Amino acid sequence: MAEQRKIRVAVVFGGRSSEHEISCVTAGGVISVIDTDRYEVLPIGITREGGWVLTSSDSEQLAITEGRLPTVEGDGTRLALPFDESAELLIVEPDAVPRRLGQVDVVLPLLHGPFGEDGTIQGLLEMMGARYAGAGVFASAASMDKVFMKAILAGHGIRTGAYVAVTDREWRRERKRVLDDIAELGGTLFVKPARAGSSVGISKVGDAADTDAVIAAIEAAREHDPKVIAEVAVSGREIECGVLESADGGAPDVSLPAEIHVAEGFEFYDFTAKYLSTSSLTIPARLPAEAVEEIRRLAGRTFEAVGCEGLARVDFFYGDDGEIYVNEINTMPGFTPSSAFPQMWAATGVDYPNLVDRIIQTALEREPGLR
Numbered sequence: 001m002a003e004q005r006k007i008r009v010a011v012v013f014g015g016r017s018s019e020h021e022i023s024c025v026t027a028g029g030v031i032s033v034i035d036t037d038r039y040e041v042l043p044i045g046i047t048r049e050g051g052w053v054l055t056s057s058d059s060e061q062l063a064i065t066e067g068r069l070p071t072v073e074g075d076g077t078r079l080a081l082p083f084d085e086s087a088e089l090l091i092v093e094p095d096a097v098p099r100r101l102g103q104v105d106v107v108l109p110l111l112h113g114p115f116g117e118d119g120t121i122q123g124l125l126e127m128m129g130a131r132y133a134g135a136g137v138f139a140s141a142a143s144m145d146k147v148f149m150k151a152i153l154a155g156h157g158i159r160t161g162a163y164v165a166v167t168d169r170e171w172r173r174e175r176k177r178v179l180d181d182i183a184e185l186g187g188t189l190f191v192k193p194a195r196a197g198s199s200v201g202i203s204k205v206g207d208a209a210d211t212d213a214v215i216a217a218i219e220a221a222r223e224h225d226p227k228v229i230a231e232v233a234v235s236g237r238e239i240e241c242g243v244l245e246s247a248d249g250g251a252p253d254v255s256l257p258a259e260i261h262v263a264e265g266f267e268f269y270d271f272t273a274k275y276l277s278t279s280s281l282t283i284p285a286r287l288p289a290e291a292v293e294e295i296r297r298l299a300g301r302t303f304e305a306v307g308c309e310g311l312a313r314v315d316f317f318y319g320d321d322g323e324i325y326v327n328e329i330n331t332m333p334g335f336t337p338s339s340a341f342p343q344m345w346a347a348t349g350v351d352y353p354n355l356v357d358r359i360i361q362t363a364l365e366r367e368p369g370l371r
């Protein structure tokens, strides 16, 4: 009898967003623990320009070495995706007949940020009829956009901080009104691109009424996204929870919470503090039992409010006022072995290889099409 074919997993990483390198590091970690007795990995890198290339599965090439971050580089070949139900991939090389890579059983879109975590690749995969891990089109898009995310959570009675959204049109045509609205928020602000991650483009502004500082912060955020959000700073502790779609159709599973300790010398959890510093986690977070219970409940509710699937990390502020605020939901959280998401699950009894396996299995079980 012919040996059963291994399950073919396309791991897609890199991408066009500013989180390209972080996605590469995540892919390196995930690829290193995929059980090669059961799965065959197709490592697919997306260059910064958006080209798809078949890359090496040598996970060491995808690690942070000596403070240098990995990237996907083009190699002259291109991957082509057929828009039919074959879920087959082709390699196109200059002056050569396209080579068939065969059928893909499941795709792991390990992409962060726009053109990856925001519903775009999910839409592409839906069009191809491919199975893929993680949130679908709407949940990805809604979670990526901090303004829509807050509106959905508010609709579910889940507390987030006060904010003002600034669209491109408002910034060009209604700047005075926008600045007045922002000044009215009062106090310290965080000004962010509406759809980014890894803290890129975020500034802390000491005084909402300091118009010059607010304008500079908005312009800095607009380098990354024409849509911006200005939020009131919450004074408190940063807490996160991992969420996984239930394996048996029940309510989502929520990990123990982690507390983030931002390394000394940083004003907030910015890019350098996140990836290139001594910032650390305490798992489980040392909080009153009622707060832990409430945070875990809200993590599950947030996951369901946006219609998330597969996995997510929900980030909170445990305010000095004792209130719990959702900061954001990440539908493809950082996923290296040392990232918060796997660490929280390890502390909850699901180690890194099992976590990766569970996410692949959840994706394989989901039928393509409307759910």
Ligand SMILES: Nc1ncnc2c1ncn2[C@@H]1O[C@H](COP(=O)(O)OP(=O)(O)O)[C@@H](O)[C@H]1O
Pocket (backbone or CB within 6 Å): 161, 190, 192, 196, 197, 198, 199, 200, 202, 231, 232, 233, 234, 235, 238, 268, 269, 270, 315, 327, 328
């Ligand atoms: N409203 C806020 N109050 C206090 N700190 C904030 C606020 N918003 C953001 N921060 C700080 O900035 C960091 C990055 O903000 P976040 O909204 O999580 O952006 P990203 O999607 O890039 O991770 C947070 O982890 C936190 O340290």
Ligand SMILES: [Mg+2]
Pocket (backbone or CB within 6 Å): 198, 199, 315, 328
């Ligand atoms: Mg964040």
